[in-house]
Amino acid sequence: MIRRTFVAAAVFIAGLSSTMAGTFTFSDTNAIVINDSETPPTVASPYPSTNLVSGIAGSSITKVTARIYGFAHTFPSDVSILLVGPGGQNSILMAQVGGSSRMSVTNLDLTFDDDAGSNLPLENQLVSGTFKPTTNTFSFPYPPPSTNQIMGASLGNFKNTDPNGTWNLFVVDQYPGDSGVITGGWSLTITTGTNEPVQLSISRAGTNAILSWANTATGYTLQAAPSLSSTTWTNVSPAPVVVSGNYTVTNAMTNSSTFYRLAK
Numbered sequence: 420m421i422r423r424t425f426v427a428a429a430v431f432i433a434g435l436s437s438t439m440a441g442t443f444t445f446s447d448t449n450a451i452v453i454n455d456s457e458t459p460p461t462v463a464s465p466y467p468s469t470n471l472v473s474g475i476a477g478s479s480i481t482k483v484t485a486r487i488y489g490f491a492h493t494f495p496s497d498v499s500i501l502l503v504g505p506g507g508q509n510s511i512l513m514a515q516v517g518g519s520s521r522m523s524v525t526n527l528d529l530t531f532d533d534d535a536g537s538n539l540p541l542e543n544q545l546v547s548g549t550f551k552p553t554t555n556t557f558s559f560p561y562p563p564p565s566t567n568q569i570m571g572a573s574l575g576n577f578k579n580t581d582p583n584g585t586w587n588l589f590v591v592d593q594y595p596g597d598s599g600v601i602t603g604g605w606s607l608t609i610t611t612g613t614n615e616p617v618q619l620s621i622s623r624a625g626t627n628a629i630l631s632w633a634n635t636a637t638g639y640t641l642q643a644a645p646s647l648s649s650t651t652w653t654n655v656s657p658a659p660v661v662v663s664g665n666y667t668v669t670n671a672m673t674n675s676s677t678f679y680r681l682a683k
Contacts, residue, residue: 443582445470446606451590453492455598460499460558460591467563467587470607472505475582478611483574484532485512485588488603491525495545497594499557501569502607504577505584509564511572515555515593517545526602533574563589579638582609617681620665628672630655630679631665639681641668646678655679 452464485502492498495517503509512531517524522544529539530549539545539553552572559569570576588605592598617636622629630641641659642652659666 442608442610443472443475444606444608445472445586446604447588448488448604450489450604451487451588451601453498453590453592453599453601455592455595457595459595460560460593461595462560463590463592466591467503467589468605470586470588470605472582472584472586472607472609475609475611478582479579480577480582480609481612482533482610483510483577484530484608485574485605486528486530486608487512487601487605488528490527490529490545490599490601491523492597492599493523494521494594494597495524495599496555497592497597498599499554499559499591499593501557501559501563501589501591502574503563503587503589504580505582505586506580507564507568508576508580509568509570510552510574510576511554511557511569512552513539513554514557514572516541516553518542521597528603531574557591558593559589559591563587582611619679619681621679623672624669626672628670628677628679629667630670631662631667632681634661634664634666636666636681639666641679642682643670643677643679645676649678652680652682 447468447470451468454461454463496515499514500512501509502512516539524545527545528547531552532549533551535549535551537550539550541555552574554572586607617632620631641655643655644652655668655670659668
């Protein structure tokens with residue numbers, strides 16, 4: 420006769436060893452030359468421009484803003500700009516804004532913020548200020564995400580992701596005949612929150628383990644492993660259902676010890 424045993428550990432692991440919350444700004448002050456050609460879309464130099472974010476351990480993004488410095492172009496609506504985070508999440512910052520007729524601009528500082536009071540103008544001349552990311556149409560040559568993977572004009576696309584890694588800014592001129600420059604480069608401001616522990620409750624019902632946690636703690640995945648030191652944790656099926664205000668998963672017990680964790 421085999422004796423069935425069950426050991427469960429309520430473990431929260433965020434994948435990082437410490438926590439840090441706050442607001443951090445990272446800058447690349449090198450100029451971005453917005454090239455022109457007779458065969459658009461024409462990529463800028465460099466393409467992409469990069470910002471390396473590091474040292475924000477154990478935190479996830481709650482807000483992102485981006486800023487370009489010294490934007491000049493003889494036909495601003497030619498320009499499309501895409502921001503891509505380390506995990507592939509992305510947001511169009513601007514595309515075909517600033518007038519369908521030639522309204523040249525020089526030395527503009529543009530801040531992109533989902534909480535801004537207005538969008539960039541589609542038909543009026545651009546001025547310096549803070550605006551929501553705004554898009555009309557766009558095209559970004561390789562290596563950015565393909566068109567069906569671009570997530571739209573919202574910096575909220577980066578929320579709840581790990582900020583650490585290389586952020587890429589892709590700048591493209593969509594039409595021939597005009598060119599420009601971003602003389603002062605760009606900056607990225609990231610606000611983070613700490614990964615607070617979530618209580619994982621475990622009980623037994625016959626040959627099943629009942630695992631639950633508050634449904635206010637969103638975005639977590641229940642995982643299992645045969646030991647706490649395991650390097651391989653697998654996602655637990657089925658998907659959680661909400662029962663009495665808690666996410667709940669019923670998982671069949673096996674003959675071996677099992678440890679569980681919530682990962683985000």
